[in-house]
Amino acid sequence: MTHDHDLVLRPTPAQTEAALNPPPGRNGGDLVVETLAGLGATTVFGLPGQHALGMFDALRRSDLRYIGLRVENNAGFAADAYGRITGEAAPLLLSTGPGALTSLAALQEAAAASAPVLAISSQIPTAGLGGGRHGYLHELPDQAASFRGVVKSVHTVRTQSQIPSAIEAAWTSALSAPHGPVWVEIPQDVLLAETAIPVVTGGDAFPEELPPRPELTAVAADLLSRAARPAIIAGGGVVRADASGKLKQLAERLRAPVVTTPGGKGAFPWKHPLSLQSWIEDRHTTDFLEDADVLLVVGSGLGELSSNYHTFKPRGRIIQIEADLGKLESNHPALGIHADARLALQALLETVPKRQDATAADRVQGVLAKVAERIAGQELTLEQELLASIRRALPGDSPSFWDMTILAYWAWSAFDAKGPNHMHSAQGAGGLGYAFPAALGAAAADPTRPVLAVSGDGGALYSIAELATARQYDLNVTWLIVDDGGYGILREYMTDAFGEATATELTRPDYVALAESFGVPGVRTTPENLEQDLAKALQAPGPSVVLLPAVLRMFAPTHLD
Template sequence: MSGAGRIGGDVVVRTLRALGADTVFGLPGQHALGLFEALRRAPDLRLVSARVENNLAFAADGHARARLDAAPDGPVPVTPMIVSTGPGALLTLAALQESRAASVPVLGISSQIPLAGLGGGRHGYLHELPDQQAAFEGVVKSVHTARSVSQIPAALRAAWESAATAPFGPVWVEISQDVLLAPATAPDITSVAAAPAVWEPLAEQVSTAADLLSAAENPVVLAGGGVRRGGAGAELLALAETLRAPVLTTFGGKGAFPWEHPLSGQSWLEDTHSREFLAGADVLLVLGSGLGELSSTYHTLRPRGHVVQVEADAGKLGSNHPGLGIHADVRQTLRALLDLLPRRDPDGGAERAVAGLLASIRERLDAQPLEVEQRVLRDVRAALPPGTPSFWDMTILGYWAWSAWNADGAPMHSAQGAGGLGFGLPAALGAAVAGAGPVLAVSGDGGAMYGIAELASAVQHQLDVTWLIIDDGGYGILREYSTGAFGQAHATELVRPDFVALARSFGVPATLSDVESLRADLVESLSTRGPSVVVLPATLRMFEPTHL
């Protein structure tokens, strides 16, 4: 391959740049070398690497989330990721499942074996799969292919639009090795007009919803991740204050409504009191949530009034609870509702109901021996500088944070969409690439081992991430679930390294902390530029699962 001539890989890179990308997450492989040669020749497109493809995809996910938080009113910030054929591509699937479940716009691009090996029998190419596309079709929003250089711009534009259309999500583009290496004779790409679809609500449905809400004596709002992803926080606040309606948020919707607002029922969705509060509404307005397992208190929610559900994913409408389903963008729907709803005079009733709800939750927590857990979470939150985002693995402290974390000025992201391990550190690294530093990552010792290799990436790219590892010697939440269900746990105890020594071997400053010094140790680590690790040996417990 001549280093001077333009090739298919250059068309990919130039199209991504024209679509608005300024950063690409990539891990090279044999069939994808044409892409990486093109990236080498593109100084205006930053390349960020990782050590494992699944972590690379988590990093792209974290980058996209941080960009969405930073610019809720701008164009949807799709994050590209490039990997090679077969094993490299397949290793991204678990992370892409999280991106799909959490509606995160990631554009995955993989190479493929040469065109001559496609569409027939097995040809014995390295990394060959019988049908690589099929492996992704059940995970991502859409799969696209380019079988010639001239097809590349259209395929990438279609993929970008799919990723950026609500509900956002990951997409996949596959390009064969020989296409990436083929000479490019078409004009250079400098601008591509991507036009993601906007789902406008139907007027008749909005009118019906407005009638129900206007007549409601006890309306309640459950705000999900679609409110947050769609940048509809201001509209939600206006609607709540117009209706004098309490607002609870799902775990994915944390930050969509002010935590300390008098109408905020916060996000204690694993608590029976919250479940009954939602169930008792005469109109329950569900915004940007499919009322899945976690959002419905493990499918024990039984609404007794009308349900109005606004959701951009048509497949979620009415899938768990029947009601008036509006397939539309949440922000557009809230604006349309605000035009029709009369403003209620505040009488303090909704505020008293919210205060009673939170008091009941606090009373239940205070009756349990959970002082250490509450202190640890409180000290972690207090240690963060204003605006610091956090990325949480599936660990007991993360489960606490789902309910108790105040996300005002401290955006929280977790792997609760798909529930896989290993999200925390690589996603935080992606957010740091987006300029969100300092960034906090939180993992248990089990989840930490999934991403430990990325300490090398943090050093290589000098990313401003503090990684808090809660070391309890095993898969703590599974230990607790198993013990609760069977009286004992099996296969949950883990041999693990000395995390402090291991971090230092990467050249990363590391601190062995304790409950008393945790806040001060985090403050120091977060105030020091570059990667750092804080290890807290502690066995934490969850609050009582009152949903059972």
């Protein structure tokens, strides 16, 4: 009897000849880029450095497209967005020590948002590893230790023959649910040495599926079928699993209202009769969810931003579907189902009967009306009009990337993403400087659609150097910078907490003139002209900057009794 795993594909004579006589002039770096290409990669991001030159020289002999950014952290943000948009593992090539460490904040965001980033770093020569010779430039006592608490998996290479297998293992890890960043490190001498190893001609990396346990979905289906007031919280796991269609089917079958978290933006149609939209920071919404007798949480760990800052106290039974085992029941007791959102929702669709509820849509409209009334009472017309102007100017299928800025906090709750995988922000880890380099990565992934980045002036200064990258690669990104003179959200937090703000005011450049010095068109706009100026910038090919001087305020997240 022959089993599938006993079958061995025999090489053709031509393959044997090529393997026995590899082309001259290849080094360990060629094994890296050949393996990436064999796995299906087409684009890599990064920044060269002394120890990594073997990899970068090999790019010259490959068909991989290289997008080079000016700061490693920004290169990580670009790779993160590329991974989110394409669903592919995004290669990130880095140098040793300072170059590697500078990417850590971006990898933390990728880990928090489950973005598949394949970081490949150089290392000092093997003679200096494991307590050997010391004093190398960029040397760290244990470079991999700096990443173990951030990435999904760490893969170390010490010989050239290990390179293809290590990269394949990392690729599989990055794309197995939950997606996430992974780390591979290769010593300088291994990358530089000439190799006689055959050309890597293919990859065999199959991400592991994560199906639900059938006994758990049977219990979940029974609970949902008997629920009187079911409700659903949809998180980023729905978007990453491409499960928004199945979510919509299940919500309609159950007549269950749906609210999306900041990470789950676009997972459920904004104007659907069962849509509570994204007002998860509102106490009216929180009250409604607390009243559900069965609450289905899909692809969310119910963390700080998804639980109205841990004020959420559900009274009913929770069913939590989550691919990240560490997030399962980490904040609330639940029927925990460790599974990919798409597979778990499919299992429920196959077993949950239709439920009749003529009041569900009316109850949803009642909550949304209360939210609108509360916001209207806070005199925040400017902020709402700005979001409406952006929504009208941005094409419906264009992705947007938002920095940690007041307008982004508004967008988490009040912006219609128009579809899954369209709106992204740094709300996973909360680092500044995400929006613009991430938008560059998205534009590299899909040049057919204009991409919007939204930053405050504080966050913009983190990534201003990437205007050079935008121009060099002619990427279709429009960068909206809201200039309020400092770290606006921190100014508001400190004023509320201490009566006045400290260390929040910034001297900043003339952003329009600065953009134009990079060869990037810039325009200074007003709230009244924002829609027109933004639409014009988005329609023009290549990068552009729109500067909006404005001081914005946050809405109060709770209603006043």
